[in-house]
Amino acid sequence: MGRTLIQKLWDAHIVADLGDDAALLYMDRVFLHERTGSVSLKGLESAGRKVRNPEQVFCTMDHIVDTLPGRGDETTMPSGKNFITTTRDAANAAGITLFDIGDDRQGIVHVVSAEQGITLPGLTQVCPDSHTCTLGALGALAWGIGSTEGEHALATKTLAVNTPKSMRVSFNGELGFGVSAKDMILHLIGEYTAAGGVGHAIEFTGSAIRALPQENRFTVCNMAVEFAAFTGVIPPDDTTIEYVQGRPYAPTGKSWDVAVAYWQTLKADEDATYDKDISIDCGDIVPKITWGTSPGHASQIDGVVPDPSDAPDANAKTSWERALEYMDLKPGQPIEGVPIDAAFIGSCTNSRLSDLREVVKVVKGHRVAESVKAIVVPGSSQVKLAAEAEGIDKALVEAGFEWRESGCSMCFYAGGESFGEQERVISSTNRNFENRQGPKTRTHLASPTSVAASAIAGKIADVRKLG
Amino acid sequence: MTLTMQKFTTLSSVAAPIMRVNIDTDAIIPSREMKGVTKDGLSVGMFANWRYTDVDARVENPDFILNKAQFRDAEILLSGENFGCGSSREHAVWALKEWGIRCVIAPSFGTIFHGNCVRNGILPIVLSEDNVKAFAVVAEQEVDGALFTVDLLAQTVTSPEGDAHAFEIAPADKEMLVEGLDPIGLTLKQDDAILAFREKDMAQRPWVYL
Structure with missing residues (x-):
């Protein structure tokens, strides 16, 4: 029987079979943050233990460090x-690259x-951070x-891991105007x-995935964890290989050729089967926005806030009721047009x-809009420099956005900066949990362009209608 | 330095039902409550946004289940599906553990949270939604603190009324909990296999090695 891509990646890293569907897997890379x-x-x-092979371990400052201009250790x-x-x-003592x-x-x-x-x-690759699944977009x-x-x-350079179940999610068809990976x-x-994805490792496939530029593929895999999945991967193709080529730590010369030859084998066999198979026609997708306090509380931008009495089961009903109370929304209310206080563009999802x-x-x-606090936080210092070279920072500042240093910033509230109590934020991030972006702050997740259109309108807006 | 975990074999305790679905690790330990580079001192911030009416002044919310007299010493939590979803922060587990929680029973768990539990001596038990809900009803009624009993060796959990359910657990997870073993020490026993893998792999995938 054919193997899935996940199985191939898994098999290539088995150090020891631990029995009972568990294996000791070799970890090629470990990344850390502060x-x-x-x-x-x-x-x-x-x-009293040491980091093994510190040359394959990296660390960055992103979660706690400020994104305000002139930042330092304070x-x-x-x-x-x-x-x-x-x-x-600790990073210096361990000899890892920071x-x-x-x-x-x-x-x-x-x-x-x-x-x-x-x-x-x-x-x-592993990292003590749930959105590490983002990198599955590189295969x-x-x-x-x-x-x-x-x-x-x-x-140990290894982890003992229980084998996840397999799921294939195929995105077919074409994305409409104003519709994005998010x-x-x-x-x-x-x-x-x-x-929906609990216990599963997902392979994202289909013509719409293949048509996505590499950067947008990261957005899809980023939120696999919001689907409760173990992780998500996208089979590497020419788009992936073009993206990787020439990057500072990518292989070069003969080593590159050997790597590419291997990468071209990284796809599921034709006869591979999955524990669960989902197929989505992208023609059915319109810009989405969340109305509640779980990423699953998502609706179309031209829709209405759902009525808990229409919930599919008792759990959903209770969850919807509580979410609507927290978000201060009423069943049947159009989502478009809800006034906002802030707009945030950033995070590992969309930056x-x-x-x-x-x-x-x-x-x-x-x-x-006058009433809206709008912030853009580039995902990395490299993104910031490249954006500034193109004049993106100027255009955004002229339009009324704050332009920040890179980092996780206000994707979550750690006791520093936050949006205020009861403030309503439209955000390009990945979590709309209660209190996530600040005490009692109300978060609506959407694509970066939906966030931008809403910032201009001063209320939740359909990017397709902006002239 | 703790190289062995607290072992888990059996547990008899009151069970506290928090029957919402998708309780995320941000709710279990808000980021603002993770104040130090340490695994200690986190239980005071556990469920802070629900447990306190005034978080800064630590004014308790009398309606929150773990603030009620009969559930204050509960070592078992009952909850809805996808418990511990969201952020990987192990601080959620360290906070629960420090508070005294030894077992969480839910229809499903966030994957990373589940792994964090078994590495810290907390037993995550998956039972059907109907079973957990039935337990929650019993737990709510037992104002005099009747006990649920968990037997990890037999893989059963029994309500105060004698209603018993078997549960599944990955053998490796069970072993880690029952033996209280240090997983790093355990893996390093296979050091020969790790070094052999590396040597073979460096020849096959030289481009991986920086």
């Missing part, structure tokens, strides 16, 4: 400096890892772990719920150069 990686490094140190988050200095000291504040390779871990060519097709088996597993990967993944989670280019197209000739 929020949770610091705990892993400290734990290892206090146990942070708006109380006690944030401790995370930064502890991480720096993309520190002020380094032009610094940025959000999953943006940087791809951008620097650290993640490659066919690799295994790597990459997933998020806890800090203790992080210690295990650092000390809308594809929000559509999937909206249709199949935030628990890459192509996202920012699309945003600039939308805002050109417009201004952010």
